[in-house]
Amino acid sequence: MPPAHSPWRGLGGWNVYFLIKFALLWGGYLNFHALANLVFLAWLLLPIRSQGLHQLRNWLSIPIGIGLFWHDTWLPGPESIMSQGSQLTAFSRVYLLDLANRFINWQMVGTAFVILVLYLFIAQWVRVTVLVSLLLLGINVVNIAGPSFALLPGKEAEPVATLHTAQQPTAARSGLDQSAAPTSANLTAYLNKFYESQKQQITHFPDALPAGAAPFDILVINICSLAWSDLDATQLRYHPLWQHFDILLTDYNSATGYSGPAGIRLLRASCGQSAHSDLYKPADQRCYLFDNLAKLGFKQQLMMDHTGVFGNYLQELREEGNLHVPLMSQAGIKPELTSFDSSPVLNDGAVMQRWLDDRQKSAEPRSATFYNLIPLHDGTRELGSSSSAAWQPRAKQLFDQLDTFLTNLDESGRRVMVIVVPEHGAALEGDKLQMSGLRDIPSPAITHVPVGIKFVGMQTPHGGQPLNVTTPTSLQALSELVSRVVDGQVFTAANVNLSTLTDHLPQTPVVSENDNAVVMMYQGKPWIRLNGGDWVAYPQ
Structure with missing residues (x-):
């Protein structure tokens, strides 16, 4: 049988x-x-x-x-x-x-x-x-011990970026408690409380400028693919450019790993950090940084070293960032590189010089310019080449151009507040979660970016080393800083105390999000959630 x-x-x-x-x-x-x-x-x-x-x-x-x-x-x-x-x-x-x-x-x-x-x-x-x-x-x-239990051998995950170790005090000052055990349920509850608390945050701009307000320009230079980890990987952390600034935000979180969301977040910097899905919904009118400046007489301007077509980037700036102004003419500016999509990347030195020439001729006393540039993006090639150009030479060339531009601004006699703020990092080295160049997961190594502020044309220029703001900051800190100087007195005062100017800037706990991934610091360690699943410690 x-x-x-x-x-x-x-x-x-x-x-x-x-x-x-x-x-x-x-x-x-x-x-x-x-x-x-x-x-x-x-x-x-x-x-x-x-x-x-x-x-x-x-x-x-x-x-x-x-x-x-x-x-x-x-x-x-x-x-x-x-x-x-x-x-x-x-x-x-x-x-x-x-x-x-x-x-x-x-x-x-x-x-x-x-x-x-x-x-x-x-x-x-x-x-x-x-x-x-x-x-x-x-x-x-x-x-069975729980989804946050470490299945890997050896020690628990260490923080990716050591500069985030002050995260617990920041969360406490934000009214958020990180004392609960890092279970998946507790981490989700913390994230929800974070977004709820951010909805209460808003930058207050004056209704009008005072009679004695000094005119000046604001130039926001938004660089694609630049993080502290990239500078360290290429030995460019101590390039002379970084000594040219008055203020450095050394623990700044860009909150995303992609360009479109980064641009929207920056243009909406006057409100607290929102969830990724909310970026594509209407926002409170008070959130739009450049609209707030326009109401005070700053003429809005937009310039790029690229077409803005890829990923509907330019369209997103206009529709979601409310930046409805023409793109500055690119006629006559020669390409310097070829982008990953085979489109031209213009010479940024020439683009910046055109902006300065136009401002010198303009009768507008105040302007606010959003400038996006992409020569550091992954896959960018030298003209006529079929292979990707090394990141370090491209970055050095861009830093040299920026440094020269700041020197030219000093010599021009104009009053300009220059804000250099990257979109996100280049992920030059990659990690165990994603290969180099991939930014689907916004890890701290990708979102921990250098931010520099320079006040060109001050009556008493700041000398010596830049003032380093080491508290955890993000987009709203930039909006708050701009709101504090819109009257232009920083340029005309006999003495400016930068420590006082930067005191009590909004501190934002580290939470970064792309479409299907959230990474946040909790109890001094990075945690990740993919596609709405369970939280796990970020592998090292």
């Missing part, structure tokens, strides 16, 4: 699948979903009497296994890929090949090959399926 039950066949080649996952998990490269993997293992082990049906199950399991593997990685989810799909088609073929080459980690490929060979050798004497099943069961038992 045939057996009353179907035979147990073991996992076979699927053992290699799970062994590779265990190796990646051990190295901290997976956002491992223990229960989902256990269910998949049970599905593969479920005894089926028919050999044909057993083979059919294996074939059907291949797409399931691929999907689960992707789900276990930190790679962008389907929603993010779909939302970025139209932009991917705009990438040049050369840039797509560059990204594909970076995506392949040859060390991991070699490790997978070693695991395969070891499995084939050991499986001659050992029932590997038993070991794999017991190990996966053990991981599930350990994981």
